[in-house]
Amino acid sequence: MTGVRGPGESRDTAMAVEQDIFDAVVMADERFHGEGYQEGYEEGSSLGIAEGKQYGMLHGAKIGSEIGCYRGFALAWKCLLLSGTGEKDRKMKVVEALITLLQDFPYDDPTYEKFHEDLDRIRGKFRQLCSLLNVQPDFKVAAAGSGLAF
Numbered sequence: 001m002t003g004v005r006g007p008g009e010s011r012d013t014a015m016a017v018e019q020d021i022f023d024a025v026v027m028a029d030e031r032f033h034g035e036g037y038q039e040g041y042e043e044g045s046s047l048g049i050a051e052g053k054q055y056g057m058l059h060g061a062k063i064g065s066e067i068g069c070y071r072g073f074a075l076a077w078k079c080l081l082l083s084g085t086g087e088k089d090r091k092m093k094v095v096e097a098l099i100t101l102l103q104d105f106p107y108d109d110p111t112y113e114k115f116h117e118d119l120d121r122i123r124g125k126f127r128q129l130c131s132l133l134n135v136q137p138d139f140k141v142a143a144a145g146s147g148l149a150f
Contacts, residue, residue: 060110063119067102070126074098077133091132098125 078095101122106112130137 056110064107067105067107067119067122070098070122071102073126073137074102074129077129091129094125094129094132098122098129101125 074095078092078099081092081095101118105118105122106115112118
């Protein structure tokens, strides 16, 4: 294209064509960079969502298992304290308080603002109950299952 003009083509038109080709070559790097960024962003977003979902399900299952063990522990001790004799007023109050905390816990609201505060309150009440009952449980979460060991 340099120096070769078609019939009726002026020098200014030939220079404009050369400039457009030159701009296309120079701007290709910037265009490819932008396209690559956009493709990477979209792929990263979809992978991030999938990874976040998997992490959330795993973490939620662990917390659910922990809460379930606390609930089973509290209900079992409530039955034992009701059927037994002896000092049980204070122990029963703590068992009832733990059961109330567990019942009021928002299992189905992942956006609950005080989620961790309430979970810590439940854990504290559980430790208090274990101390009153003179029981030393060891809560474990494993691939085979979870539960309390004494």
